Amino acid sequence: MGLNWAEHSVEIAAPIETCFAAITDYETFPGWQGAVVDTEVLDWDKNGRGKRVRLFIDAKVRKVDYTLDYRYEEPERIEWDFVEGNGINAADGHYLFEDLGDGRTRATYKLGLEVGIPLPGPVARRAHRSTLKGSVDDLKREAERRAASAPKAQAARSGSEREATLAEKAGIRRPAASTPPPPSADDWAGDDGGHSVAELPGRIVNRAASTGMDVAGAGVGAARRAVGLGLRVPSALLDRARGLTTRDR
Numbered sequence: 001m002g003l004n005w006a007e008h009s010v011e012i013a014a015p016i017e018t019c020f021a022a023i024t025d026y027e028t029f030p031g032w033q034g035a036v037v038d039t040e041v042l043d044w045d046k047n048g049r050g051k052r053v054r055l056f057i058d059a060k061v062r063k064v065d066y067t068l069d070y071r072y073e074e075p076e077r078i079e080w081d082f083v084e085g086n087g088i089n090a091a092d093g094h095y096l097f098e099d100l101g102d103g104r105t106r107a108t109y110k111l112g113l114e115v116g117i118p119l120p121g122p123v124a125r126r127a128h129r130s131t132l133k134g135s136v137d138d139l140k141r142e143a144e145r146r147a148a149s150a151p152k153a154q155a156a157r158s159g160s161e162r163e164a165t166l167a168e169k170a171g172i173r174r175p176a177a178s179t180p181p182p183p184s185a186d187d188w189a190g191d192d193g194g195h196s197v198a199e200l201p202g203r204i205v206n207r208a209a210s211t212g213m214d215v216a217g218a219g220v221g222a223a224r225r226a227v228g229l230g231l232r233v234p235s236a237l238l239d240r241a242r243g244l245t246t247r248d249r
Helices: 016-023 026-032 121-169 197-228 235-248
Strands: 004-012 036-044 050-058 063-073 077-086 088-101 104-115
Touching (some): 004 121, 016 088, 016 104, 026 036, 026 121, 063 088
Antiparallel strands (some): 050 063, 063 077, 077 088, 088 104
């Protein structure tokens, strides 16, 4: 019968590295690749990328699965060798990524399949093209989602790092998290040892609350110190610290 070929290209508003990372993140495919029912990474290469991967596909006319051995020219090209399949006799092709600049990428997916079930040629070709186009469109959405979320994550990290640097300059150390020692039998009893088991949840809550107050107190002290040194701190923390400083006077 031979391979039935199809090809589809799309421009993606995401850097080439983001596109490559998404299409090689095989274990997440069921969450965003509409045709993929499940995946199983059977082997990894020395760079931690999937080397042998089994994919379970909803191919419109029926569900099939096949195993591929991948090889990479990161981040521009992904190729594979067909290992075995159920409902698929052979698969060949590649994914190509072209850096268009300004954080944009052209992705081209070319795939040849030989199905292992009798289907009229037009039906097989239509199903193949539809599935392949859907795969590329799914990649576009996922890569653009990842690209959009990256600046937010970076901004959050930068903000935390900036606050840590200011605190270090001020000589302020974040209070170490303290873990209270495991309660002893005496902790659960009053002077007469008469507390019942029914009272234990309330006593546990009270103990946890007192520990939390100690940690909060340490944070307020750090805020006061930052205000005294004239450092810039987040507005909510600054207002809190000023209020406490005024109240103490």
